[in-house]
Amino acid sequence: MDPLRTLVERLDAQDPATAAHGRAVAQWCARITDELRLPRDERVWITRSAHLHDVGKLCVPEELLRAPRALGPAERAAVALHVIEGEKLLAEYDLLVYRDAVRHHHERFDGRGYPDGLRGTAIPLAARIVSVADAFDAMTGQRPYRFPMTPDRALLEIERSRGTQFDPDVVDVMLSVVGDALRRPVAV
Ligand SMILES: [Fe+2]
Numbered sequence: 001m002d003p004l005r006t007l008v009e010r011l012d013a014q015d016p017a018t019a020a021h022g023r024a025v026a027q028w029c030a031r032i033t034d035e036l037r038l039p040r041d042e043r044v045w046i047t048r049s050a051h052l053h054d055v056g057k058l059c060v061p062e063e064l065l066r067a068p069r070a071l072g073p074a075e076r077a078a079v080a081l082h083v084i085e086g087e088k089l090l091a092e093y094d095l096l097v098y099r100d101a102v103r104h105h106h107e108r109f110d111g112r113g114y115p116d117g118l119r120g121t122a123i124p125l126a127a128r129i130v131s132v133a134d135a136f137d138a139m140t141g142q143r144p145y146r147f148p149m150t151p152d153r154a155l156l157e158i159e160r161s162r163g164t165q166f167d168p169d170v171v172d173v174m175l176s177v178v179g180d181a182l183r184r185p186v187a188v
Pocket residue numbers: 053054082105106
């Protein structure tokens with residue numbers, strides 16, 4: 001069977017919340033890459049990468065992922081390992097072609113992210129795009145310890161991190177893509 005399908009089915013079965021988040025992030029990435037007018041094969045690749053970006057959470061203890069509180073430093077470090085575990089899973093399934101977004105979606109544009117502290121356009125484009133879509137879906141989604149933000153509020157937060165956490169060009173595209181999605185009643 002196709003290894004991508006196999007891994008996606010495993011994620012659906014073992015961690016439906018992460019699977020749903022992956023799908024939502026993939027849908028935003030499809031819109032962002034569309035707006036960026038990337039070639040079709042690159043759009044498909046980035047969208048599939050986005051779907052898998054948090055697959056390493058399969059290796060993070062459930063009680064940390066669903067903790068109904070803010071995590072302490074050691075716990076946060078354990079969760080942060082999901083980017084490394086994700087890359088290992090990709091290797092296991094012969095899917096390293098999706099490595100950029102899986103390993104690097106928590107890098108920051110100012111170089112203060114993880115795991116490699118890459119900076120600016122040294123961060124692969126797929127990861128810079130997934131990072132913005134991931135933050136938006138995380139902020140607007142339900143979490144055990146807080147209420148979801150409205151899309152407008154989440155966009156404000158993203159705009160505040162334009163150029164520090166996020167690639168400024170990707171933020172600009174996200175603002176326009178979400179603006180369009182909110183104005184037009186389409187499935188996202
Ligand atoms: Fe993540």
